[in-house]
Amino acid sequence: MIPALLLNCLYWYRYNSNFAISDFSTEIRALIIGFIYYFGIFSIILIVNRYNLYQISIYYPFLIIPYNISTIAAGGFMMYHNLGWMFIATFWSSIMGMVIYQIKTHRLPKLDKRKSGGLLILVLVSLLPFYQHFATNLRFTQDYGMSSELSLRQYRPFMKNKALARLKTPATLRITHNYPRLNGATALYPIYSAAAQATYSGMNAKQAAKMIRVDTTPKAFNSLIQHKSDITFMAQPSPAQYKAAKKAHIHLRLTKLGTEAFVFFVNKKNPVNNLTISQIQSIYQRKTIFWSNVGGKFSPIQPFQRAEGSGSQTAMEQLVMKDKKLVKPLRYQATDGMGFLIDEIAGYNNHSNAIGYSFRFYATQMKHNKKIKLIKINGVTPTAANIRNGKYPLVGHFYAITRDNPSQNSTKLIHWLQTNQGQRLIDKTGYVGLK
Numbered sequence: 001m002i003p004a005l006l007l008n009c010l011y012w013y014r015y016n017s018n019f020a021i022s023d024f025s026t027e028i029r030a031l032i033i034g035f036i037y038y039f040g041i042f043s044i045i046l047i048v049n050r051y052n053l054y055q056i057s058i059y060y061p062f063l064i065i066p067y068n069i070s071t072i073a074a075g076g077f078m079m080y081h082n083l084g085w086m087f088i089a090t091f092w093s094s095i096m097g098m099v100i101y102q103i104k105t106h107r108l109p110k111l112d113k114r115k116s117g118g119l120l121i122l123v124l125v126s127l128l129p130f131y132q133h134f135a136t137n138l139r140f141t142q143d144y145g146m147s148s149e150l151s152l153r154q155y156r157p158f159m160k161n162k163a164l165a166r167l168k169t170p171a172t173l174r175i176t177h178n179y180p181r182l183n184g185a186t187a188l189y190p191i192y193s194a195a196a197q198a199t200y201s202g203m204n205a206k207q208a209a210k211m212i213r214v215d216t217t218p219k220a221f222n223s224l225i226q227h228k229s230d231i232t233f234m235a236q237p238s239p240a241q242y243k244a245a246k247k248a249h250i251h252l253r254l255t256k257l258g259t260e261a262f263v264f265f266v267n268k269k270n271p272v273n274n275l276t277i278s279q280i281q282s283i284y285q286r287k288t289i290f291w292s293n294v295g296g297k298f299s300p301i302q303p304f305q306r307a308e309g310s311g312s313q314t315a316m317e318q319l320v321m322k323d324k325k326l327v328k329p330l331r332y333q334a335t336d337g338m339g340f341l342i343d344e345i346a347g348y349n350n351h352s353n354a355i356g357y358s359f360r361f362y363a364t365q366m367k368h369n370k371k372i373k374l375i376k377i378n379g380v381t382p383t384a385a386n387i388r389n390g391k392y393p394l395v396g397h398f399y400a401i402t403r404d405n406p407s408q409n410s411t412k413l414i415h416w417l418q419t420n421q422g423q424r425l426i427d428k429t430g431y432v433g434l435k
Contacts, residue, residue, distance in 0.1 A: 005090065005093040006093070009093040009100070010097065012027075012093075012095075012098050012101075015097075016098050024098045024102065035087060035091045039087040042087065157193045158203060158205040163190070164194050165194040165428040166194070166197075166198070167424065167425055167428070169421075171416070173412055173413065175201065176201045178407065178409050179196075179203065179211050180413055181212075181230045182213070182229060182231050183213045183215055183223045183228075183231075184215075184231075185215075185216070185217040185220055185234040185235065186215070187312075187362040188398055189214040191257075191398075192400075193214075194425055195416075196208065196211075198425060199413060213229070216307075216310060217234050217235070217314075218241075218309040220232045221237060221241050221401075222244075224403065225244060225250050225403075230403075230410045232400075232401045233398065233400055233401070235396055236396070236399065237401070238309055240308075250403050250404070251404040253401065253402045253403070254401050255399055255402075255418070256398075257397075257417050257418065257426065258426045258433045259387055259398075260359050260360055260387070260397075260432060261392050261394060261395055262316070262357065262358075262360075262395070263363055263374045264355060264356070264375050265357070265372045265374050266372065266373060267352035267354060267371060267372060268373045270291070270352045270353070271295070271296050272294060273375055274295075275377060276377070277378060277394070279294050280377075281320065281321060281324050283301055284305075284316075284326050284327060285325070286303075286327045288301065299353040301353060301355060302354035304354055304356040305326065305356075311359070312358050312359060315357075315396050319396055320357075320394065360382050360387075361430045361431055377394055384432050387432045388432060398431075400413075400417065
């Protein structure tokens with residue numbers, strides 16, 4: 001963008017120099033008319049679409065002729081969040097070229113009150129993209145961030161919660177002292193919380209709140225390498241997390257406990273019910289940008305992503321994208337929590353054009369939202385049966401992770417979760433065990 005603006009400045013300097021223009025007020029009036037037209041239409045479309053910068057790609061090209069090379073590039077690369085700044089910068093770089101010529105020739109006009117007032121108005125209008133930036137963040141946060149994350153209280157152990165899975169017979173393992181400190185990904189909290197309730201003896205809810213914690217995947221992993229927890233339950237660590245453990249001189253022990261489907265979901269009103277893995281890869285590489293390219297309506301696809309280091313983001317990179325690189329999401333397409341992501345897909349800007357991903361149990365049980373639907377991948381529905389028989393193509397494992405030389409009770413708890421009884425508890429939770 002900067003080279004284009006410098007060239008634009010040079011063009012207007014050369015233009016004024018070649019024609020020896022002494023009064024450039026006519027030029028400025030022409031630039032202002034063009035600026036009001038292009039930037040005005042852009043602002044109106046942005047407001048009508050409730051600051052949905054991606055949605056304007058449908059309407060904007062049909063209403064204006066591209067203003068300059070910068071706007072053509074913005075449209076081609078779907079960089080609509082920069083368009084407002086491009087109009088402003090193009091206008092002022094043109095003015096700058098004229099001013100440089102006027103200064104060089106000592107013809108810079110004096111500003112009276114009328115011209116000073118007009119200049120002030122132009123400066124204020126030029127600050128509008130700041131409002132665009134602010135309003136965009138404000139709208140998305142207020143509309144979708146207030147009720148996003150679910151209440152985990154229903155899965156807290158030793159509180160007689162009906163949502164927590166229970167065995168019909170007493171557990172064959174009883175831990176009465178030196179309780180392992182547990183932490184893990186939000187999606188796996190029902191598993192290790194139920195396991196603690198089944199095997200920890202003599203513990204109450206207040207003690208359990210300190211010993212059995214739940215965090216996002218990155219925080220839970222950090223608690224393990226910082227010796228704040230003994231076992232962390234999560235999907236396979238990311239390369240960056242392995243690197244962090246190595247830097248802390250910690251050797252990780254991963255014990256496979258079960259499997260879970262990695263799922264994609266869209267708004268229930270979206271007519272698309274099936275996508276292939278290659279289509280998803282294309283969407284998240286921003287090669288496929290309209291739903292009409294994959295059997296849907298003519299509407300731009302909003303591909304939401306999770307934060308780097310989260311379990312679902314690592315699964316997205318390893319299970320889905322593999323050797324293909326994810327395109328960095330736009331500012332409002334990256335979310336911190338899976339609950340936020342699900343709510344955004346359910347009603348992003350009141351449009352049904354978003355897509356996101358999570359793990360099956362979280363999306364269907366922990367954070368069930370009737371406004372979303374899971375889609376088939378390669379024609380296969382993500383059911384427990386299709387996970388077990390291997391038909392569903394996107395299946396990942398989850399693990400109990402410890403540091404090297406775990407405590408005796410940590411080893412016992414992990415071993416118990418691998419037994420028939422422990423696997424039965426995992427199945428009762430809603431996940432798919434190994435047995």
